[in-house]
Amino acid sequence: MKVLKCFIPFSLCLLILTGCWDQNELDELSIVMGIGINLDNKGHLIVTYQVVNPTTVAPGLMGEGGGKQPIFTVYESKGKNLMEATRNASKETSRRLFFAHARMLVFSEKLAKKNIYEALDMMSRDPEVRSTIQVLIARNTTPSKILRTFTAIDKVTSDEVTAILNITEQNWGENVQQDINEVLQSIINEGGEPLINGIELTGDKDLAVTSRNYEVGEPARVKLSGMGVFKKGKLKGWLDGPNARGVLWLKGKIKSTVVTVPCNNNKKGYAIEVVRSNTELSASTKGDVPTIDVKVFPETNIAETNCSVNLQDPSEIVKIEKEFNNVIQKEIMKTVKAAQGYNSDILGFGELLYRENPKKWNHMYKKKYNRVFPEIKVQVKVDSRIRRSGIRTSPFLFDKKIENKEEVDSS
Amino acid sequence: MRNRRKRPVIKTHKKLSELVAEKKAGERSSFQVSSEADDYKSQEKQVKEGELSPSLEFNVSRINKLLGNPTDLIIREFEFELEQKVTATLMYLEEMNDTQLLSEFILEPLMNLSSEKQSSPVPVGHALHYIKQNALALGKVQDVETEEELLEALLAGLSILLIEGNKKGLKLGTTGGKMRNIEEPASEVVIRGPREAFTESIKTNLSLIRRKVKSPDLRVERFEVGEITKTDLAIVYLENIVNPLIVKEIKERIEQVKTDGVLETGQLEEFIQDETVTVFPQVMSTERPDVVVGNLLEGRVGILVNGTPFSLIAPAQFIQFFQSSEDYYMRYDISTFLRILRFSVFIISLIAPSIYIALTTFHQAMIPTTLLFGIAAQREGVPFPAIAEALVMEITFEILREAGIRMPRAVGVAVSIVGALVLGQAAVQAGLVSPAMVIVVGITAVASFAIPSFAVATSARLLRFPLMIISSIFGFYGLTLGLIVIVAHLTSLRSFGVPYLSPFAPIQIQDLKDSLLRYPISHLFKRPVNLAKQNATRTDPYQVKKKREEETTR
Numbered sequence: 022m023k024v025l026k027c028f029i030p031f032s033l034c035l036l037i038l039t040g041c042w043d044q045n046e047l048d049e050l051s052i053v054m055g056i057g058i059n060l061d062n063k064g065h066l067i068v069t070y071q072v073v074n075p076t077t078v079a080p081g082l083m084g085e086g087g088g089k090q091p092i093f094t095v096y097e098s099k100g101k102n103l104m105e106a107t108r109n110a111s112k113e114t115s116r117r118l119f120f121a122h123a124r125m126l127v128f129s130e131k132l133a134k135k136n137i138y139e140a141l142d143m144m145s146r147d148p149e150v151r152s153t154i155q156v157l158i159a160r161n162t163t164p165s166k167i168l169r170t171f172t173a174i175d176k177v178t179s180d181e182v183t184a185i186l187n188i189t190e191q192n193w194g195e196n197v198q199q200d201i202n203e204v205l206q207s208i209i210n211e212g213g214e215p216l217i218n219g220i221e222l223t224g225d226k227d228l229a230v231t232s233r234n235y236e237v238g239e240p241a242r243v244k245l246s247g248m249g250v251f252k253k254g255k256l257k258g259w260l261d262g263p264n265a266r267g268v269l270w271l272k273g274k275i276k277s278t279v280v281t282v283p284c285n286n287n288k289k290g291y292a293i294e295v296v297r298s299n300t301e302l303s304a305s306t307k308g309d310v311p312t313i314d315v316k317v318f319p320e321t322n323i324a325e326t327n328c329s330v331n332l333q334d335p336s337e338i339v340k341i342e343k344e345f346n347n348v349i350q351k352e353i354m355k356t357v358k359a360a361q362g363y364n365s366d367i368l369g370f371g372e373l374l375y376r377e378n379p380k381k382w383n384h385m386y387k388k389k390y391n392r393v394f395p396e397i398k399v400q401v402k403v404d405s406r407i408r409r410s411g412i413r414t415s416p417f418l419f420d421k422k423i424e425n426k427e428e429v430d431s432s
Numbered sequence: 433m434r435n436r437r438k439r440p441v442i443k444t445h446k447k448l449s450e451l452v453a454e455k456k457a458g459e460r461s462s463f464q465v466s467s468e469a470d471d472y473k474s475q476e477k478q479v480k481e482g483e484l485s486p487s488l489e490f491n492v493s494r495i496n497k498l499l500g501n502p503t504d505l506i507i508r509e510f511e512f513e514l515e516q517k518v519t520a521t522l523m524y525l526e527e528m529n530d531t532q533l534l535s536e537f538i539l540e541p542l543m544n545l546s547s548e549k550q551s552s553p554v555p556v557g558h559a560l561h562y563i564k565q566n567a568l569a570l571g572k573v574q575d576v577e578t579e580e581e582l583l584e585a586l587l588a589g590l591s592i593l594l595i596e597g598n599k600k601g602l603k604l605g606t607t608g609g610k611m612r613n614i615e616e617p618a619s620e621v622v623i624r625g626p627r628e629a630f631t632e633s634i635k636t637n638l639s640l641i642r643r644k645v646k647s648p649d650l651r652v653e654r655f656e657v658g659e660i661t662k663t664d665l666a667i668v669y670l671e672n673i674v675n676p677l678i679v680k681e682i683k684e685r686i687e688q689v690k691t692d693g694v695l696e697t698g699q700l701e702e703f704i705q706d707e708t709v710t711v712f713p714q715v716m717s718t719e720r721p722d723v724v725v726g727n728l729l730e731g732r733v734g735i736l737v738n739g740t741p742f743s744l745i746a747p748a749q750f751i752q753f754f755q756s757s758e759d760y761y762m763r764y765d766i767s768t769f770l771r772i773l774r775f776s777v778f779i780i781s782l783i784a785p786s787i788y789i790a791l792t793t794f795h796q797a798m799i800p801t802t803l804l805f806g807i808a809a810q811r812e813g814v815p816f817p818a819i820a821e822a823l824v825m826e827i828t829f830e831i832l833r834e835a836g837i838r839m840p841r842a843v844g845v846a847v848s849i850v851g852a853l854v855l856g857q858a859a860v861q862a863g864l865v866s867p868a869m870v871i872v873v874g875i876t877a878v879a880s881f882a883i884p885s886f887a888v889a890t891s892a893r894l895l896r897f898p899l900m901i902i903s904s905i906f907g908f909y910g911l912t913l914g915l916i917v918i919v920a921h922l923t924s925l926r927s928f929g930v931p932y933l934s935p936f937a938p939i940q941i942q943d944l945k946d947s948l949l950r951y952p953i954s955h956l957f958k959r960p961v962n963l964a965k966q967n968a969t970r971t972d973p974y975q976v977k978k979k980r981e982e983e984t985t986r
Contacts, residue, residue, distance in 0.1 A: 025709075044793050044907070046818060047811040052804065079809030080802070121797030122804060149797070180801075 050119040054093065055179030056154075057164025058140050059129035061099065066132075066140070068106040070096045070118060071168040071179055078176050091232065092176045095169050103143040120149040125179040126201065127157045127164035127220065133249060133256035137215075138208075145201055152202040155183050158249045158256065160219035167220060170243055171234040182220060182243055189245055194278035194295075195265040196245045211382065212371020212390045214251045216268060219259060221246045252365040260359060260367075267356025270317055270349060271368050273300030280321075282344045284328035292325035293345050296408070304370070306378040311386070312398040313370055317349060319403070323410040332415050338407050346403040353401045361395040370397055482579050488596040492521055498583060505586075512545045514562065515553040524591035530608025534591060537569045538604060556597045563595075564602060572605025584662070611636070617719050619886065622758040629719045634664050634738035640721040641668055645728065649673075655686050657700065657737075661693035664738035665700070668724070673731045673959065673967050681928050682733050682746060696740045704746070706926050711894045713887035714927040716748040723757045731964030747928035747963070751936070751947045753885035754778065759950050767950040774883055775948060781879035782892045785822045786903040786911050788872045792818045794907030810866035819904035821865050825873040826896065828854055833877075930962045 057069035077092045096114055100106030110118060126144060128137055144150050159167050168178060175181035186198050196218050204215045221244055228234050229241035247261040248268070260268065269275045275298045283290040298319040305312050323332065323341070330337050360367055371390060375382040386393050485491055492507060499505060504526040511517050522538065545567055554562045564573055576582045576592065577600055585603040586592055593602040614636065617629035630637045638652060649672040655665040665686065669679055685704040694700050697717055705714045718724060719741045724734040727745045735744040754774045759767040791799055792807060799807065814821060832851040839847050853859070855874075860867050876896070883889040895918060902910040925932035935943030942958045945951040957972040 044904075045796070047792050047796060047804075047808045048814070050796060050808070052801075052808065073805065075805040075808035076812050079806045119796060122801045124801075151797070 045117060045119070049116050051114055051116040053118050053120050053123045054177050055125040055127065055168045055182075056120070056123055056144075057127040057129070057159070057168045058103070058132055059164050060132045060135060065099050065101055066103060066106050067097060067099050067165070068103060068110070069127075069165045069168050070098075070110060070114075071177070072096060072114070072118070073177055092171070093178075095165065097165060103140055120147065121151060123150060123154050123179070124183045125155050125157060127159050127167055128217075129159050129164050130161070130256065133158050133217075133251075136254045137251070137256075138254040141201065141205065141208075145205055150201075153200045155186060155218075156199050156201055156204050157182065157218050157220045160221045160246050160249075160259070162222045162226070166222060166226070166229065167243060170222060170229040170241060171232055172243065173235040173240055178243060182245075185243070185245060186218065190274075191276045192278070194269050194275045195262060196248060197269055197272075197274050207367070207369070208254075210369060210372040211375040211387070212366045212394070213369055214253075214365040214367050216260075216367040217249045217251065218245055219247045219249050220244070250360070250363045250365045250367055252363060257363045257365055260356065263352045264356050264359050267353045268360075268367060270298070270353050271300060271302075271315060271356065273298065273317075275319070279324065280345065280348055282341060282348050284326075284330065284341075284344070287328050289327040291323055291328070291341060291344075293341075293407070294322045294324040295319045296322060302373055304373045304377040306374060306381050309385075310396045310398060311370075311374055311393070312400065313373065315353060315399060315401045317353070317401070317403045317405075319345075319349065319405045321345065321405055321407050323407060326410075330415070332410050342405050342407055345405050345407075349403045349405070350401045353403075354399070357399045361397070364391060364395055366390070366394050370394065484577065484579060484582065484594075484599055484601060486597050486599050488519055488521055488594055491594055491601075492523070494579070495523065495582065495586070498579075499586075508539070510539065510543060512542045512563075514545065514559055515555055518556055518559050519596040521594045522591060523586065523594070524606065525586060525589065528589035528609045529591050529606045533570075533606045533608060534604075538591070538593070538606070541567045541569060556595075559595050560598045560600055560602060563593075568593075568602070568604065570604055570606070574603050576601040576603045587662070588664075614640070620718060620720050620723070620757075620884070622756065622761070624761045625758055626720070626722045628721060630721060630736075630741040630743060632739050632741060634666060634736050637721070637736050637741075637743065638666060638668070641724055641728075641734070644721060644725045645670070647672075650728075653683070655683075657686065657689050658691060658693040661695070663694045665694070666736045668728060668734040668736065670728050670731075673729065673964050674733060675731060675963055675965050678731075678747060678928055678930075678963070679733055682735070686735075694737060697735065697737050697742045697744045700735065700737060701744060706928065710921065710925060711891040712750065712922065712925060712932070713753065713885070713891070714746075714748060714925065714932065716745040716752055716885070717742045717887065718745060719743070720757060726757060726760065729970075730960055731967075747930040748932075749927065749930065749934055750888075750922060750925075750932050753888035754883070754948075756884040760953070764950050764952045768948075771948055771950060777879045777882040778888065778892055781876050781883070781889070782895055783899060783911065783915070784876045784879065785826060785872055785896060786899040786914075788869070789818045789822055789900055790903040790907045790911055793904060807866070807868050810868050813863055814866050815863070817904075818869075819900065821869050822872070822900055822904075823897070825855065825865055825869055826876070826900070829873055829877055830893075934962055935960070 051070075051072045052075065053070045054073050055069075055071035057071075059067040059069070061067050071093050072095070073093045074090055077090055096110050096118075098106045098110035098113070100109050107118065128140065132140065141156075144154070145152070167182075170178050172178050172181040175184055183198075186196060189196050190198055197216075199215070199217055204217060207213045207215045222229055222241055223244050224239060224241035226241055228237065234240045247259040248265045249259055250257050266275070266278065275295060277297075278295045280293045280295065281290055282293055298317060300318075301314075301316040303314045303316075305314070326332070330341075332338065357368065371382075371386075371394070374386055485494075496505065496507070502525070506522075506524055506526050508522040509519065510522070511519050520542065522534065524534065542563060545563070560575075564575075572590075576585060582592055582601055582603070589607040589609070590603045591606045593604060595601075611633050612631045614628050614631055616627045620629075628640060630640065642650065647670060649670050651669050651671045653667050655667070656662050657665050667679070667682060667686070682704070686700075689700065689703045691699070691703065701713075701715045701717070702708070707714065716727075724743055724745060728734060732745050732747065735746065737743070754771055756770075759771060762770075792811070796804060811818075816824070832847065832855065836844060836847050836851070855870060859865050860870060880889045880893055883892070899911060899914045902914045906913070923931075923933050923937050931938060934940060935947050940961050943960050945958075946956050957970045957974075959968055959970055961968065
């Protein structure tokens with residue numbers, strides 16, 4: 022009992038002296054969902070925060086907390102650096118900004134063209150910001166406009182954008198989720214440069230920032246558009262369409278996509294659905310100019326045919342496979358050319374060379390990688406397999422033709 | 433100290449003691465005045481202190497005096513015939529004896545005695561022996577020699593037969609009176625399993641155990657506890673299994689119990705448990721005979737106390753409180769599942785509110801975003817911090833629970849109606865608490881009811897509050913520290929020398945088969961290591977089979 026009595030004042034001290042320092046009640050927090058960073062004319066940072074109003078987003082509580090409140094609100098603050106701007110924002114926010122649930126980090130094109138390293142540093146250093154926050158660049162618009170846009174399906178723009186990224190990565194493959202971790206990783210990699218998704222506004226841009234946006238039939242929408250190519254922290258240009266997909270082919274990140282393969286005279290040709298794909302990269306460092314072998318193994322289905330071909334015939338399938346291989350090969354080569362044109366190793370070749378031959382990389386390539394990279398020879402080999410052709414074998418177009426033929430024969 | 437002595441309180445105390453002394457003196461004087469007291473005085477010289485006198489009248493009056501002329505003491509004087517007429521007195525406490533038994537098997541045969549039937553006339557001095565041998569058609573008939581013994585027997589519900597001219601009396605086992613029947617257990621209901629429960633009578637309870645174990649090794653040892661109540665107590669064990677050291681320890685502890693009275697095993701438990709400053713029960717209590725027998729078979733000791741249907745089982749391990757007797761009656765797969773479920777339920781009832789508090793005040797980053805919006809929206813407009821909200825709700829629930837137990841049945845419905853208001857939608861709509869908190873309190877409450885042992889549910893109930901407070905100050909860090917302290921404390925506990933956390937700490941691989949898991953019965957051929965050291969192997973089904981096969985081949 023004596024011991025216990027000694028503990029009582031001691032434990033009371035504990036209550037007063039320590040603890041609680043990072044305690045925050047939920048209703049004292051502003052949950053930031055998206056962060057935008059822009060540059061003003063003086064070179065100061067303009068930071069935009071998209072803050073959610075939980076009462077309007079929470080399930081089952083619709084309309085209870087006052088129907089006319091906005092779903093989210095946007096704060097904007099300025100500062101010489103990011104931290105200064107963040108703390109500066111407290112002049113207009115009634116609650117502490119809470120970053121742990123931020124989904125999206127948008128840079129303006131202006132900032133991206135100048136330098137993204139500074140902004141990335143603070144974002145990755147802050148313990149509250151998660152490393153899974155998606156990094157994007159506002160293309161032909163400003164982050165502030167993107168973050169102010171009202172969306173129709175997901176209530177918060179940042180949510181919608183990350184959902185779009187996820188969906189398009191899995192279905193189309195021209196964009197790939199790039200969270201802050203991956204961006205940093207690709208910067209740290211030997212000779213590597215980041216590749217960051219672009220996002221733009223389509224439709225009536227004035228309407229976008231009003232809550233009427235989701236009440237009209239033709240709203241302004243956020244849309245992913247291309248991937249930005251960087252060189253030493255500066256935005257150099259954009260990869261769009263198939264060019265961007267080439268990067269994913271190369272990195273083996275294609276989950277599923279659709280490729281159009283022309284048949285004989287028909288441009289529409291076949292729609293080949295890629296189900297899964299594997300990529301093997303190997304480098305050889307013999308000689309001054311390294312060569313890189315790319316082997317791609319896609320597994321595919323035939324999703325659509327606009328030609329009259331007998332798909333029951335294996336030789337036809339082999340033909341289609343060959344055509345498909347050609348298309349993919351061209352796509353990848355085009356991407357490689359584009360990357361070499363920007364002289365930006367977004368493809369991770371540097372890291373590959375380093376792993377293949379670290380000594381040679383350190384002594385020979387590293388210093389003059391600027392000159393080496395555009396010269397790298399890339400050999401692409403695609404070996405595809407068509408596994409299925411949907412629940413039909415031959416197109417009905419083809420059936421008709423046979424019938425016609427038979428009629429001709431019999432007559 | 434000196435100041436204290438000057439206080440008038442002491443004076444009054446002196447007065448009081450004086451008063452008592454005066455009263456005693458007065459009584460003594462009143463004795464002397466009455467003629468009865470003269471008698472008493474004169475006889476006192478002949479009879480030694482505490483022994484019975486041959487004089488019937490003296491004995492009876494003295495007993496009457498000692499008991500304070502109770503109205504329920506029946507004194508029946510009658511005569512029967514031996515060599516000559518003999519006066520006898522039958523004394524018993526009304527309603528504690530079976531009156532039918534008394535009249536049919538004692539009074540009737542005695543009154544019908546006649547000298548003609550006897551082969552040789554019996555002298556009065558031998559009357560006691562003679563009627564014990566020939567007239568009393570009862571099982572339990574014993575001699576009483578001292579006054580103290582006589583009183584004890586009388587108060588225990590026996591009847592006393594005194595015969596003029598004999599220095600001894602007889603105590604007759606005619607105990608009876610109204611007792612509760614054997615009913616279904618009220619607090620340990622099972623779906624499959626015996627439906628009998630102990631009653632308040634220790635005799636019935638012992639018989640219930642005896643009926644289940646027909647082993648000559650079953651030992652029943654009787655004790656008496658309580659200086660005033662003299663409550664009957666019995667310990668039960670199987671001598672060929674139990675660790676004799678444990679029995680010795682239990683006996684010693686029971687003998688050391690010095691108290692006015694023991695009305696329930698709970699009182700006894702506090703005297704014999706190892707550690708007092710703890711919230712965890714170190715002795716198991718049950719009202720099911722099958723549970724007692726099951727534990728006897730594992731080498732534990734049962735303690736029965738007269739006057740309560742709850743028996744104690746010692747030593748007890750922590751894991752036992754998550755086991756139900758039903759676990760052994762159902763299939764092993766479902767039993768294992770249920771045991772794990774019950775343990776998780778204990779954890780939930782212990783830390784669910786703490787987790788809610790820690791999550792919402794410290795670790796908002798750990799809540800999935802959508803859920804965070806939900807909780808944040810609910811918290812919007814709640815005036816209290818999460819800890820206050822949680823404490824208020826938990827205490828409200830405890831109040832309701834306590835009210836629900838004590839309420840007369842007719843009013844009970846009102847409690848549940850009002851309770852639903854306080855703990856439900858109405859409280860939420862009034863903006864006092866958030867709906868999430870109601871759910872947390874709800875799950876905590878339901879969880880605490882799902883633990884089969886009330887005793888261990890209580891410890892979770894008590895520990896919940898300090899854990900809530902510590903997690904409101906330090907978040908998960910504090911909660912983890914709290915849990916570490918609890919586990920350390922549990923490890924330090926022992927029940928009659930057996931580690932409380934065994935078979936987990938210290939680890940006993942064999943015993944783990946019947947802990948949180950329940951292996952098929954045929955695999956459980958070892959008794960708990962700590963308990964049954966001298967006879968560690970159960971009847972091994974494989975051995976028995978082998979033996980039989982050998983016999984048949986011969």
